[in-house]
Amino acid sequence: MATQTESPDPSMAALNPIVTPLMTDMYQISMAYAYWCQGRHEMPATFDLFFRKNPFKGGHTVFAGLEECLNFISNFKFSKSDISYIQSLIPYASDDFLLYLAELDCSDITIYAVKDGSIAFPRLPLIRVEGPLAICQLIETPLLTLTNYSSLVATNASRFKLAAPGKSLLEFGLRRAQGPDGGMTASKYCYLGGFDGTSHVLAGKKFGIPVKGTIAHSFICSYSSLDEIKDCKIKCADKTSVDFVQLVLKWRKDLDGDKTHDGELAAFISYAQARADGFLALIDTYNTLKSGNINFIACTLALDECGYKSVGVRLDSGDLSALSKGVRAYWKEIATKYKKSWIAKMVIFASDGINENKLKKFAEIGHEMDGFGIGTNLVTCQAQPALGCVYKLVEIDKSPCIKLSNSFAKISLPSKKDTYRFYGQDGKPVCDVLLESSEKAPQAKEVFKAFSPFTMPNEQKEIDICPVKVEPLLKCCWGKDEGKEASLLIKMPELKERRENCLKGLQAFSPDYATVDDPQVYPTYVSDKLYHTLHKLWVKAKI
């Protein structure tokens, strides 16, 4: 199995060229124009980007996509042809407005965000955008597009990892991804969420992800007999050369495997000749136990004589649990018979429509698989293919504002806010709290009065929490630092480091929250002040 970790190619770290200010919804431009007409376009505003519900009926979400958001912010500029196109869409707009758009960039906005790859919960701002109303509005759609799917697929990957602890997980989804960039985003953020590698070569090159892959059924099917092997030789580890076909046939006879498929054996021989020191065979084309596994072992014993150790097999159809047991049982028998204990320990890798439920089922009923290649269900997030991140105005002209709804779940929390994670005695997070940014930050070892935001005032009970440690979650990522030009204010860690942080971050939580099976709801509270701002506005806004 080919594998490689390489530093990302810097020439390819650039922005996806379609991620431009025009990658937005038309109404953002209509609104910017209406703000501009009323001279409101520079009114100070704050927007929160957040989601309302963890995806997959789960207990947690992995936030991802910040790197692309900051790239977008850093490069925000309408091109001349963009401006001409906008003019064609709103021919009634004045030239001054188009001039305003042509000169617009993100130098007047400030971006706060939680760490890329961190564990997040509903209603907490993932990104807080502050600045002039119109530019804040114009970046809404790209920020959502760049975080919604990234976070969704990273969360999905982290759930697969929880469902198959200790197993090697590879992302195989490119061909079923929602478009080429869907495939790139999936490969990148499945790795962030805890996957161990990808089959996707470009993602490997661009993001430094380990790349894996062997052969497909078409390779096996392309051979129908042993006569098709033109060159029968193999170069042994000691540089001598032997007739590999004869060697394999001798072993097949010894294994009493004369009924195995000749075309399959020819394909295995051919692949082993090309990849003698990393032979991993796909064994389910004709019959996994009666043909594929025997042909594989014949090659393995022949390779062993040549000084090479096979890696293992891939199963891609059938009852994977039972087949893996059958394969391993045969390997153990062979290991004993020929006194080669390593044969029993080769790798069994499986693919074929694997999803979270199948992984859980395998763990329940027992199996002999060491790793899984997962495509469609992982990358398209079949169980829930969209995360509902939204972007809501929470403060305008220094006053808090709110979007009402009939359902509590859809009411947004007003005010410019900061969030803090509280830790308990055992070092584990116990809750997240939201305060208005104007409030004093909560302190470790001091009692904090917390409120559940959506209980009514007459039912409300204050909860007193005394955290052992308090961690502010929102960090300033983009803005003006001490009078300088607006710029990036954080250094994004390498993807590999973010992956490790993500895995550690999830492990830091109690297994009551960090689980795929009926997770408990992780508590989030608001401060006394925020609670009262919310309920005051709520009453005021009711019709």
Add this chain to the structure above:
Amino acid sequence: MATQTESPDPSMAALNPIVTPLMTDMYQISMAYAYWCQGRHEMPATFDLFFRKNPFKGGHTVFAGLEECLNFISNFKFSKSDISYIQSLIPYASDDFLLYLAELDCSDITIYAVKDGSIAFPRLPLIRVEGPLAICQLIETPLLTLTNYSSLVATNASRFKLAAPGKSLLEFGLRRAQGPDGGMTASKYCYLGGFDGTSHVLAGKKFGIPVKGTIAHSFICSYSSLDEIKDCKIKCADKTSVDFVQLVLKWRKDLDGDKTHDGELAAFISYAQARADGFLALIDTYNTLKSGNINFIACTLALDECGYKSVGVRLDSGDLSALSKGVRAYWKEIATKYKKSWIAKMVIFASDGINENKLKKFAEIGHEMDGFGIGTNLVTCQAQPALGCVYKLVEIDKSPCIKLSNSFAKISLPSKKDTYRFYGQDGKPVCDVLLESSEKAPQAKEVFKAFSPFTMPNEQKEIDICPVKVEPLLKCCWGKDEGKEASLLIKMPELKERRENCLKGLQAFSPDYATVDDPQVYPTYVSDKLYHTLHKLWVKAKI
């Protein structure tokens, strides 16, 4: 509502830069190397790209993505840095193989495909690739990535169109799409599948799709009182100027609407000032019937005095069917009261998690909506987020081949094949048939002996069909024409034309097939010869 159709920007028609030969699965490269080692890389091969089941439990599929596939084929070339990266992945490979890859292009392959936007059915080859084995193998993943999602989302769009006949459908999905390119692909192919426009500005610019959009809740929420309107004037159609705020307030009083939300009214006034000749208001922020609709009518009557006709409203929450009836009833009352019949006929547009089932439900229970904006469910294809297109070797070195499976559905049809659509007396398609390419094409008004491929020989009955018209479905799109260099052999029609063909194509089928409700299975048959090739290989391949 801003709207514009413009010719696509030719500078942007170029390939998505991530669609390169490296956008593939690692095993394609491993296999190419193994083929190369055995001197099999130039063995003639034929692969079919097809799907096994219509998506969404439906009766049809819209094939899409051919334009991107042909772009990819035309530009296939590994870059120097790609080759270096591949070398790092397979350090054991010889330099000659890397040289071979570096020089490789698609000049030796021939591509046949069905028309982009045509109606397709399970098992029919959508694309047939002929050429040297290794290059055919290397392009598998990109061809699948470029057709799977495009076809899925176009099919989804065509189903929404069937579920809401005569309604205006707009794609609003960018923010929830699976990555930026997922968003671009969705906008493009929802339009192909029959949608009328998109909110996505870049897709409008790039593909010439009509772009639409008005305002969001954040625009409404950014106003809290009428005092915030700095400039109260409006320029009337006759170029005179009046105090628009006073005019609206006069009308609101007349409507007895003093309890409507002032911030909302301020937002409407502000937007109407910016977009007097195309005013469409979002009316559900506070209370659709008690506030939004009344504020909208106050603005509409004021705009009317200024010489402008409002377009209508958008509903984005609540019981859309009931609210649309309430809105329309009030408009009718106003139309009668003020003797302005056009008011009753303004547009009611709705969004808010609309899916195919909701559209069907609306049609059942009755409503007053004229159009729908559809996002998440449309673009992520929530009901089934992946189409299972596969790419199978069907002929190698001039011999047919087959991939066996325990399930009939997964057995591939062998041989290089051509497909024909048979039409009946009424001009409607009656079935599709597959023949080996070496066979004589079926002729109109001649009896054709058709077979169901997967019934066993002892149960098999020949079906005699005499088509009124026979249409060959696979067209040669790429290859060498009379000894010239390989090149594109078709001119891809404009997207708009393909959209019209797609709509007409679906209408050409009997409503028994072209429906979202329990469609009948459209029949596909094979020729006598193909039937016997299949069953001979099947018996031979069994272990």
